[in-house]
Amino acid sequence: xLNIDYRDARPIYEQVAGGIEDMVVHGVYAADEQLPSVRQLxxxxxxxxxxxxxxxxxxxxxxxxxxxxxxxxFVSADGASVRDRRLAEISAQLRALAKAARALGADDRLIAGxxxxxxxxx
Amino acid sequence: xLNIDYRDARPIYEQVAGGIEDMVVHGVYAADEQLPSVRQLxxxxxxxxxxxxxxxxxxxxxxxxxxxxxxxxFVSADGASVRDRRLAEISAQLRALAKAARALGADDRLIAGxxxxxxxxx
Amino acid sequence: xLNIDYRDARPIYEQVAGGIEDMVVHGVYAADEQLPSVRQLxxxxxxxxxxxxxxxxxxxxxxxxxxxxxxxxFVSADGASVRDRRLAEISAQLRALAKAARALGADDRLIAGxxxxxxxxx
Amino acid sequence: xLNIDYRDARPIYEQVAGGIEDMVVHGVYAADEQLPSVRQLxxxxxxxxxxxxxxxxxxxxxxxxxxxxxxxxFVSADGASVRDRRLAEISAQLRALAKAARALGADDRLIAGxxxxxxxxx
DNA sequence: GTGGTCTAGACCACG
DNA sequence: GTGGTCTAGACCACT
Numbered sequence: 001x002l003n004i005d006y007r008d009a010r011p012i013y014e015q016v017a018g019g020i021e022d023m024v025v026h027g028v029y030a031a032d033e034q035l036p037s038v039r040q041l042x043x044x045x046x047x048x049x050x051x052x053x054x055x056x057x058x059x060x061x062x063x064x065x066x067x068x069x070x071x072x073x074f075v076s077a078d079g080a081s082v083r084d085r086r087l088a089e090i091s092a093q094l095r096a097l098a099k100a101a102r103a104l105g106a107d108d109r110l111i112a113g114x115x116x117x118x119x120x121x122x
Numbered sequence: 123x124l125n126i127d128y129r130d131a132r133p134i135y136e137q138v139a140g141g142i143e144d145m146v147v148h149g150v151y152a153a154d155e156q157l158p159s160v161r162q163l164x165x166x167x168x169x170x171x172x173x174x175x176x177x178x179x180x181x182x183x184x185x186x187x188x189x190x191x192x193x194x195x196f197v198s199a200d201g202a203s204v205r206d207r208r209l210a211e212i213s214a215q216l217r218a219l220a221k222a223a224r225a226l227g228a229d230d231r232l233i234a235g236x237x238x239x240x241x242x243x244x
Numbered sequence: 245x246l247n248i249d250y251r252d253a254r255p256i257y258e259q260v261a262g263g264i265e266d267m268v269v270h271g272v273y274a275a276d277e278q279l280p281s282v283r284q285l286x287x288x289x290x291x292x293x294x295x296x297x298x299x300x301x302x303x304x305x306x307x308x309x310x311x312x313x314x315x316x317x318f319v320s321a322d323g324a325s326v327r328d329r330r331l332a333e334i335s336a337q338l339r340a341l342a343k344a345a346r347a348l349g350a351d352d353r354l355i356a357g358x359x360x361x362x363x364x365x366x
Numbered sequence: 367x368l369n370i371d372y373r374d375a376r377p378i379y380e381q382v383a384g385g386i387e388d389m390v391v392h393g394v395y396a397a398d399e400q401l402p403s404v405r406q407l408x409x410x411x412x413x414x415x416x417x418x419x420x421x422x423x424x425x426x427x428x429x430x431x432x433x434x435x436x437x438x439x440f441v442s443a444d445g446a447s448v449r450d451r452r453l454a455e456i457s458a459q460l461r462a463l464a465k466a467a468r469a470l471g472a473d474d475r476l477i478a479g480x481x482x483x484x485x486x487x488x
Numbered sequence: 489g490t491g492g493t494c495t496a497g498a499c500c501a502c503g
Numbered sequence: 504g505t506g507g508t509c510t511a512g513a514c515c516a517c518t
Contacts, residue, residue, distance in 0.1 A: 192517030359464035436502030
């Protein structure tokens with residue numbers, strides 16, 4: 001977990017935030033559990049502390065964690081609710097894409113086929 | 123057509139290129155038809171000619187248009203082939219999202235339901 | 245002969261000049277034979293007379309034709325010598341490319357194979 | 367390395383991109399190694415940063431490098447694969463020229479002789 | 489008139 | 504500090 005891919009076009013702070021969110025979803029961190037400190041994470045990942053700080057700020061704005069001055073950062077939501085929010089986001093994106101595909105003339109059977117194929121993903 | 127949204131995160135040259143591609147797909151411009159000149163488009167949209175130029179360069183690298191010095195820019199591909207390429211891109215994105223949804227525990231029926239709903243889009 | 249390809253990246257005056265040179269090489273026009281007038285060619289090809297004029301100027305600078313004020317343009321060299329000059333140019337380009345290929349590690353057998361294959365050209 | 371020739375017909379950004387590609391091919395920069403920054407190169411070569419930027423964008427579209435915002439530009443491909451792509455391009459050009467030479471009456475022995483001569487290059 | 493390149497200078501996002 | 508985008512204005516080649 002928490003692998004940073006420098007080749008990825010996504011900014012690093014987003015990758016870090018996403019990785020932590022993943023861990024919450026998969027139960028690595030439970031609700032109200034304390035996360036590693038900014039400095040510790042920065043050292044482990046060899047990343048600028050400012051970047052970690054920004055990832056935490058993003059997670060806090062999403063309601064995934066909360067910070068207590070002088071104590072640290074803590075998980076605010078349980079994995080299930082975070083997972084539900086994520087699925088809602090993905091659902092919205094899927095709907096938008098499906099809408100665009102329909103506007104280009106793709107019919108529902110074709111679109112459904114795309115999302116259901118288990119193999120052959122690029 | 124060709125509305126620029128300055129609040130959009132996508133750069134302007136990309137919006138312009140996408141807009142022109144849309145028009146090609148929808149048959150507004152046929153194959154080998156001449157597009158408005160760089161300066162004309164720049165004036166119409168109140169955008170710097172360099173930015174329009176960049177949009178055209180992007181479209182040329184994609185093979186959607188070709189440019190002839192001293193004459194102008196022309197559509198190189200018919201709408202159908204451009205549409206097919208676009209659908210392929212959307213298909214890849216849909217598959218990636220569906221894969222992510224499955225990794226979060228969504229089953230195929232749920233995912234298929236999302237892409238098939240006609241109403242309730244964001 | 246003398247087909248203009250607007251999609252070609254080469255400027256039109258160059259295509260016109262090349263086309264006329266081709267005709268000289270292939271004996272369509274003999275030495276001292278008169279070429280069509282600028283206006284006539286411009287009308288036939290639906291091209292701006294200035295562009296034809298420029299093509300003629302290019303051919304004159306190459307020594308392929310000569311112009312007589314008030315009379316017209318005439319072929320100055322016989323096909324054979326024009327062909328020889330062209331082959332010399334091609335030879336120089338081939339040598340330059342072969343040199344570049346060698347600098348990248350291609351050996352002579354490989355390079356010779358490229359230029360000798362009759363089929364499979366892209 | 368990386369000499370800019372202002373009298374060359376090729377645009378500067380293309381010369382810069384080609385020069386960097388050369389260095390990758392010759393192992394001056396290894397895979398994932400960081401390139402000089404846009405501003406630094408611009409200062410060294412006395413070229414506008416925008417022009418360098420454009421060269422980097424070209425290389426990225428070719429898949430030779432990848433860029434990370436806030437960090438810099440990095441070599442993405444190893445020299446061998448870049449070299450292979452280049453050789454393929456040269457091969458195509460050689461074949462086209464050989465075809466043209468044959469159309470003018472040159473036989474294979476003559477053409478092969480051109481590409482194999484070690485001396486007498488222009 | 490057209491497209492293509494280059495410079496200069498500015499602003500933003502990211503680390 | 505880094506790359507990415509945009510504007511403004513200039514010059515060139517081509518039609």
